[in-house]
Amino acid sequence: MKIMIVGGGGREMALVSTVARFHEVVAAGGSDAIAQLASESLPMMAWEELADEAVRRGIDLTIVGPEAPLASGIVDVFTARGLPIFGPTRAAAQIESSKAFAKEIMTQAGVPTAAFQVFTDADAARSYLDTASFPQVLKENGLRAGKGVTICGTREEAEAVLQEIELDSENPLLIEDFLDGFEFSLIVMAHGTNFVALPVAQDHKPIGEGNTGANTGGMGAISPVPRVTQAFYDEAVARVIVPTLAQMTANGTPFTGFLYAGLIQTAAGVRVIEFNARLGDPECEVILPRIESDLAGALLDLLAGGTPQVQVSEEFCLGIVLSSPGYPGTISQYPEIPSSLFEAVEAHPRADIVHMGTRFAPDSDCGSEAGGSWIAAGGRVAIVTMKGASIDECRTQLLALLEDGLAGSELYWRRDIGTFAS
Ligand code: AMP
Ligand code: GLY
Numbered sequence: 001m002k003i004m005i006v007g008g009g010g011r012e013m014a015l016v017s018t019v020a021r022f023h024e025v026v027a028a029g030g031s032d033a034i035a036q037l038a039s040e041s042l043p044m045m046a047w048e049e050l051a052d053e054a055v056r057r058g059i060d061l062t063i064v065g066p067e068a069p070l071a072s073g074i075v076d077v078f079t080a081r082g083l084p085i086f087g088p089t090r091a092a093a094q095i096e097s098s099k100a101f102a103k104e105i106m107t108q109a110g111v112p113t114a115a116f117q118v119f120t121d122a123d124a125a126r127s128y129l130d131t132a133s134f135p136q137v138l139k140e141n142g143l144r145a146g147k148g149v150t151i152c153g154t155r156e157e158a159e160a161v162l163q164e165i166e167l168d169s170e171n172p173l174l175i176e177d178f179l180d181g182f183e184f185s186l187i188v189m190a191h192g193t194n195f196v197a198l199p200v201a202q203d204h205k206p207i208g209e210g211n212t213g214a215n216t217g218g219m220g221a222i223s224p225v226p227r228v229t230q231a232f233y234d235e236a237v238a239r240v241i242v243p244t245l246a247q248m249t250a251n252g253t254p255f256t257g258f259l260y261a262g263l264i265q266t267a268a269g270v271r272v273i274e275f276n277a278r279l280g281d282p283e284c285e286v287i288l289p290r291i292e293s294d295l296a297g298a299l300l301d302l303l304a305g306g307t308p309q310v311q312v313s314e315e316f317c318l319g320i321v322l323s324s325p326g327y328p329g330t331i332s333q334y335p336e337i338p339s340s341l342f343e344a345v346e347a348h349p350r351a352d353i354v355h356m357g358t359r360f361a362p363d364s365d366c367g368s369e370a371g372g373s374w375i376a377a378g379g380r381v382a383i384v385t386m387k388g389a390s391i392d393e394c395r396t397q398l399l400a401l402l403e404d405g406l407a408g409s410e411l412y413w414r415r416d417i418g419t420f421a422s
Contacts (some may be wrong), residue, residue, distance in 0.1 A: 003296045004054055005026055005038075006074065007065030010356030010383055011281035013037070017354075018288040019296045024055060033355035034376070047077035054083050061086060061300050067278050070257070071097040086189075087257040088277045088301045092248060095255065098279040099141050099174045106272060109247035111240055113272040116176035120169045122162050128175060129158050132158055135178035138162075148392035149215060151178060181266035182420075183273065184225050185283045187238050188261075189310075191302045192254045193245045197237055199290060199312050200228045202261075202421055205329055209416045216328045217380055218305055220417030221282040221321045222391060223290060227422055228265075236263055236270050243276070256303070263300070281402040285354050285383045286317040318394035318418045319385040320402065322411040327379035335378040339382070342374075344405030350387045351401055356380045381411060391418045 001023045005015050008031040016025050016037050027034045029044030042053055047069075054062055062078060064070055064087035070316045073090040079226040092102040106113045114137070119125040135216075136410065140148035167173050184202045188195040203221035207213040228236075240261050248255045260283075262277035281285075288295070290313045298308035325334040337358065345351045357378020363371035386398035395418045402413060 001060040001296065001300075002058060004059045004062040005030070005034075005065065006050075006056075006062060006069055008044075009066060009281060010380070011279050011284050012065035013354045013356075014064060014278070014285045014288045014354045015041055015295075018258055019063070020136065022294045023060075023296055026059060028053075031355060031358065032360035033358055036077065047072075047074045049080050050074070050076065051078050051083055054078070055081075059240070060346060061303075062256070063087070063296070063299065065278065067093065067096055068275065070277050075256070076139065079162070084300065084303055086303065088255050089253070089254040091281060092255045092257075093277040094253075095244075095248070095275045099139055099274070099385065100172055101274050104175070105244060107245050111243050111247075111272055112270060113340040114176040114179050114246060116174055119173045119175065120167055120171075122167045122173075124370050125167065125175060125387070126160060132175070134158075136368065137176045137178055139174040140165060142172065145182075157276075164267075173309070179264050179266050179271050179273065181264040181271075183264045185280050185282060186233070186241070186261045186263055187283065187287065188237075188241050188259050189257075189299060189302055190241075190245055190254045190259045191305075193242075193249050194302065194305070194307060195245060195259070196240060196298065196302065196310055197233075197241070198287055198310070199223050200225050200233055201287050203283055204269060204282060204414060204417055204420070207323075207414075208250065209414050211344055211420070214328050218282045219323070219380075219414045220318070221280075221286045222316065222318045222394075222421050223283070223286040224316065225421045226391070227387050232265065232270075232379060238262070239270060240272055246263060281356075282319050282321055282383050286319045286385060289317050289352065289385060289387065290315060294347070299322055313387075315387050316391055316394050318391060318398060319354075319383045319392055320398055320413050320417050321383045322377055322381045322406070322413050324376045325410050326399070327412070331379055333410055335381075335399050337374040337376070337382060338406065338409050339412070340407070341374065341405035341409075344401045345384060347348055348386075348397070348401055351386045352384065354383050356382055358382060376411070394418065 004026045027038035035041040062085040070093040078085040203218045204220045262273040293311040301308040359377040386394040388394040
């Protein structure tokens with residue numbers, strides 16, 4: 001089949017390499033690194049034009065990676081033209097793009113989540129915070145690449161956040177109770193109320209080791225997560241995924257696509273921290289390499305009303321993100337990824353590298369097509385993954401590989417990825 005994959009980050013490169021094991025891939029809006037894997041690369045363009053390109057090429061299925069195209073209605077355009085596409089409509093994608101929408105669904109469906117209030121006026125938020133017990137979690141609405149959330153330990157910290165943002169009915173602020181527990185990510189491939197659950201994963205959001213410091217888009221991931229037992233996984237599916245999909249269908253905004261539930265196991269049971277309308281990044285970079293069967297075939301089967309079986313390897317996959325200095329604040333430098341890293345990955349049979357934000361700089365002196373280097377072009381640059389029989393095995397091998405391949409590099413990475421999973 002011919003599969004079109006939309007987007008140019010790490011999630012999309014992982015999707016492209018997974019799908020390309022079985023099918024021809026056309027990339028739309030892909031990165032330089034994706035262009036090396038895809039059989040054809042198209043630039044990002046208006047959705048109607050992209051739909052024309054899909055028709056022209058006889059694309060069997062389009063898979064949408066990032067949230068922005070979903071929130072701007074790519075699925076609505078393709079569906080109106082009868083083109084198979086896997087992703088939520090603009091209305092359903094609000095489960096990610098509007099935290100207030102997500103909370104409304106959860107309230108209607110009885111899905112457990114933190115107690116919350118929505119404010120469109122800063123003074124009302126101040127009065128509420130005056131009597132609240134801290135910590136409180138302040139969440140800006142809309143798509144913020146994982147960075148619109150501040151956990152405030154004190155009233156003063158909350159005030160500092162309020163000073164920086166402008167509240168109105170378009171930009172509400174959600175204030176919710178702090179939940180204490182063990183976080184993990186559960187992603188399902190859904191079509192209406194029908195779904196197939198993917199293996200569980202765990203992200204590592206803060207920039208610093210020990211899960212300290214500012215939140216990022218995610219600094220590493222592991223799949224599976226030993227602490228999430230089968231019983232606990234089944235409970236999360238039953239209490240979160242099933243009622244959420246049923247409620248969205250009942251509300252006339254059925255969800256098709258990857259539904260991502262960011263969950264936390266508290267002393268009182270599982271709670272939803274957030275929903276995303278897409279695959280998690282960096283979670284999918286450690287989930288997809290474990291899928292042995294044909295992913296695109298499974299998605300088409302789902303769209304046709306089936307419930308496909310997905311074969312998953314028993315192995316662990318651990319990924320460590322490399323970031324540019326300064327991230328998630330102002331980036332001070334965009335380093336080159338040293339060729340020694342690519343050599344080390346190439347030399348290790350269980351290692352792989354997925355580009356998240358890079359560009360290829362051809363080596364003009366060299367004149368050969370192979371010559372050139374990969375330069376960081378974003379905060380999160382790449383994720384290096386390692387498969388193995390245990391988390392410790394993956395971690396030890398991967399850390400040794402990075403120490404060796406990145407000696408002298410300015411790129412930053414956390415050395416404790418995977419140590420919270422058991
Ligand atoms: P979000 O963008 O909503 O996923 O939030 C980013 C991160 O902030 C989450 O992965 C959690 O680590 C943390 N967080 C968000 N909401 C809460 C909460 N209510 N209680 C504790 N931590 C939270
Ligand atoms: N890893 C969290 C996210 O994709 O939003």
